[in-house]
Amino acid sequence: MNISGEDLRLQVHRMPSPFPKTAPRKPRADAAKNRAHILAVAKEVFYRKGGEVSMDEIAKLAGVGPGTLYRHFANRTALLEAVYRIELEKLAAAEREFTETLPPVEAVRAWMTLFVDYLAAKQILAPALSEMMAQESCSVYSCAMDVIGGAITRLVGRAIASGEVRPDVNGMDLLWALFGVLNGNTAPDLREKAKRLVEILILGSRTA
Amino acid sequence: MNISGEDLRLQVHRMPSPFPKTAPRKPRADAAKNRAHILAVAKEVFYRKGGEVSMDEIAKLAGVGPGTLYRHFANRTALLEAVYRIELEKLAAAEREFTETLPPVEAVRAWMTLFVDYLAAKQILAPALSEMMAQESCSVYSCAMDVIGGAITRLVGRAIASGEVRPDVNGMDLLWALFGVLNGNTAPDLREKAKRLVEILILGSRTA
DNA sequence: TCATTTTCGGAGATACTCTCCGTTTTAAGC
DNA sequence: GCTTAAAACGGAGAGTATCTCCGAAAATGA
Known part of the structure; x- marks a missing residue:
């Protein structure tokens, strides 16, 4: 049915494809949950303490590491x-x-x-x-x-x-x-x- | 963030004294020169690189220490x-x-x-x-x-x-x-x- | 179950603001 | 000119922020 993934991958090995046909893996459940949780915590703390709260503090309040926070929201x-x-x-x-x-x-x-x-x-x-x-x-x-x-x-x-x-x-x-x-x-x-x-x-x- | 006693005393000391007997010492020449020089450098660098230049950089460009910069301009x-x-x-x-x-x-x-x-x-x-x-x-x-x-x-x-x-x-x-x-x-x-x-x-x- | 991919999370690189304090310089009185 | 106290200097560094890197862990698909 679909063009052999193996063959294709051999040819365009690791090249960023303009047509990302590769089966989009289902997003991980923990990632979605973390993202939603960070949003909820951030909203609450922004309303409570103003928009100048530090990113590290938000991460801590959300119970995640700063790396996780920055992967979901670049800044x-x-x-x-x-x-x-x-x-x-x-x-x-x-x-x-x-x-x-x-x-x-x-x-x-x-x-x-x-x-x-x-x-x-x-x-x-x-x-x-x-x-x-x-x-x-x-x-x-x-x-x-x-x-x-x-x-x-x-x-x-x-x-x-x-x-x-x-x-x-x-x-x-x-x-x-x-x-x-x-x-x-x-x-x-x-x-x-x-x-x-x-x-x-x-x-x-x-x-x- | 705390207002120390020293700072307050400094300010009060500079207030017009009810007994203006104390000879007001002539302001030091190096201080005035430094202040003017910092201002000139800051003006030039603000216009050239925008208002987000760091205070440390301004101090360095002016050839003074950060302490001197902050004594003249609190922030x-x-x-x-x-x-x-x-x-x-x-x-x-x-x-x-x-x-x-x-x-x-x-x-x-x-x-x-x-x-x-x-x-x-x-x-x-x-x-x-x-x-x-x-x-x-x-x-x-x-x-x-x-x-x-x-x-x-x-x-x-x-x-x-x-x-x-x-x-x-x-x-x-x-x-x-x-x-x-x-x-x-x-x-x-x-x-x-x-x-x-x-x-x-x-x-x-x-x-x- | 196993291999692969994605995410996690925290240590830490880098940068910035601002302070503390020992050292140096200056102005004024002698 | 010399002395001395006040004033200013300057840099080390404390405190805090942003954002990155990477080994460990977990989830997904086969």
Whole structure:
């Protein structure tokens, strides 16, 4: 049925094949369990002690060696991204709902407001996002910014198409502007500040 | 992390004495020379290699021991602030000029545009500012953010007083919004993006 | 069961920040 | 100029972080 594995292996012995036809071995159960456990522990400790916990400490709390931690997550940013990916995807998912239920500009406003509420509620998210943005190597399938960036870009694009927003407005820029106010800001009225900024951004983006 | 008695005593000792009889010894020439030299070297190396150069390396390049470096500048943020203080003060000084020569809203726009040009031209400034902002201990005479924060706040205050800007607009928020776009953004059209944001912010801040 | 592959986990290489303290230099008084 | 105390120097090193390497152990497929 399949081409003889032995013969093939003789020819391309240990060469990285562009077509990894070799039967993908079932992933080991302990690896999956460890990965999930590390994620759970990291999430808990990030929320409890902030995003600056050392990788060694996380490894210790998870009961694994640092080698194991680093095999699963190449660095702290990768771990942060894995931990907060679910949160960010929830945020991105709201895009669809708002697109279906609200007129264009209102959808943008609603999404930005949700973004503010999210980041204000989980203050730990802002530093994490900041660290993710600093990471320039934004590989195709692991850049969390793309997820929420895509959401706001599509929402703003729809508002531009409807003629209510000027065509030179960039969704990402609006998001980063909001983020600038939310990041590292510990003012008690942070949420109100940010929501006022949402209004300014919306008002300033509209066609004259 | 502990505040030792020695440190406190040192600081208290330098406080203006109620009995200023004690002859204030002339500051040592080598100390002043070293401080200036460290500043010059740090400025050069920050511009050449970015703001993440290690303190030990700066000390070595300046030809002094790490102890000397740390006596003059308690940490990297303090050094960054000393290096960029002149730049920031130039920026803040423009406030007076714009206040005297431009109508309120135009002055705000001009200052924000200058801010964008400044940070875009000296890309190294943005990460430095970011690090300074992260430092929460903003002592009275060493918080660089206060310098430029005061400038924008006064400019926006004047525009509010003139009735052209809504009274709930906060200058600092506008600045941070701009900063959010400028920070860590390496897009080639960064300056244009930021200037479009300036327009959005101005337009969105005006009274209806 | 056996051979192979994958993962584990911790010792440790490397790097960085910052401190301690003995030594050296300087300014001021004599 | 000489003396002396204060001030500054500088480097060893403590403490901590990130990330790697590799022998041991475990799981998978035959």
